Amino acid sequence: MSDCPAPAAPPLPEDIPPVGRPPLTWLYVPGDRPETVAKALGCGADVVIVDLEDAVAPDRKEYARAATAELLADPVTAVPLHVRVHGEDDIRALTGLPGLSGFRLPKITHAVSVHHVAAVAPGVPLYPLLESALALEHAYSIASAGPAVRGIALGEADLRADLGVREDSGLDWSRSRLVVAARAAALPPPAQSVFPDVRDLDGLWASCVRGRGLGLLGRAAIHPRQLEVIERAFRPTxxxxxxxxxxxxxxxxxxxxxxxxxxxxxxxxxxxxxxxxxxxxxxx
Known part of the structure; x- marks a missing residue:
């Protein structure tokens, strides 16, 4: 990750911004690179997501968990910090730390999994990620799995593989299904999944415009250079x-x-x- 300019005005630290400031940008950062996480906090993203799952190699998982726990021991950060967990060990180790604003739960397929996490991590906002056909079939039950659920999103890389979809437009039905489920469960509009090519900003822009037309609001990013494009694409004209x-x-x-x-x-x-x-x- 390159160095980032400090944001013009620091975002408010609450997990759910007050009316007038819905989050539009969610920046993923590998949990085993604490120096990169520190940079990400000043990049202007509305939410920083520390990733303990796909972005961390198996032999680095324990180190990433320990580094993230150290980070979350500080209750004061520039922006809300979410953690995409790898398993229950992460959830148990991080629950209760003052800097934690939410868990991103990968590969959720049934509401019962959300109920289990809510019991293990009482009071922590949860964001299930739907990454398979089975998860989409259960989208509403997952979205309405309890007050701990504050939002849902797709994991499009795994979903694309599960469905055998080659063209980006082939996921439009899945995205619309997610928007409907979120609305039916009285959740905020889902944010769009990441755009994997960090150099193709024109492609990112076009994809954001398409996602906005489907009812998505905001987008996850994997590099700071994507943030400004996402912000412009989802901001009203x-x-x-x-x-x-x-x-x-x-x-x-x-x-x-x-x-x-x-x-x-x-x-x-x-x-x-x-x-x-x-x-x-x-x-x-």
Missing amino acids: AREIEEAEEIVAASAVEAGALALPDGRFVDAAVVASARRTLAIAGRS
């Missing part, structure tokens, strides 16, 4: 902000369904969508 402000202003004058001066008809659902657009725009 000036025109979208203008339209949202017009809708919200009109709804403040007249309750219920209403017609705008240009003839457009809006109802409560449209107003709610406009408010969300302004909440995202409020980040800038």
Whole structure:
């Protein structure tokens, strides 16, 4: 990871940002490289995810867990710190540490697995990762597995292999399925999975635009250079902000369904969508 400029204003440390600051960027960092994790905290990501799973070689797992425990012993960090765990040993070792903001749970296929982690790690926000066809079939039950679940996401590399999908567009149904499950469970819109080519920023932009069109909000990254592209792609445009402000202003004058001066008809659902657009725009 290259050196990163300090963010213009440090993000708030709460795990769930207040209304007006939904997270858009989630930066993965290998847990066995503590110096890289330290750099990541100043890169401007909304959330840093310390990875103890795929990014760490088997013979480095114990070291990565110990290094992460040392990091999480400090309750004050610039941004929320999540951990993608490798197994129950990680969960038991890290639960209760003051710097921990959440667990990312890989390869979840049933709600019962989430219930088990919630019992082992009481009070820790959980983010199940759905990485197989079986997991997608159980998407809603996983998303609604209890108050500890704060969000869900896809693990697209494993899901692509499981489904035999070659084209990126072949995962669009899976992404939409996830968006529906999250909404039905009253969770935030899911963030998009990582884009693996850190040099192809044009490809990243196009993929983000496609994901945003499917209802995803924000994206995980594996390199700081991806963060600015993700931020721009998911931030509302000036025109979208203008339209949202017009809708919200009109709804403040007249309750219920209403017609705008240009003839457009809006109802409560449209107003709610406009408010969300302004909440995202409020980040800038």
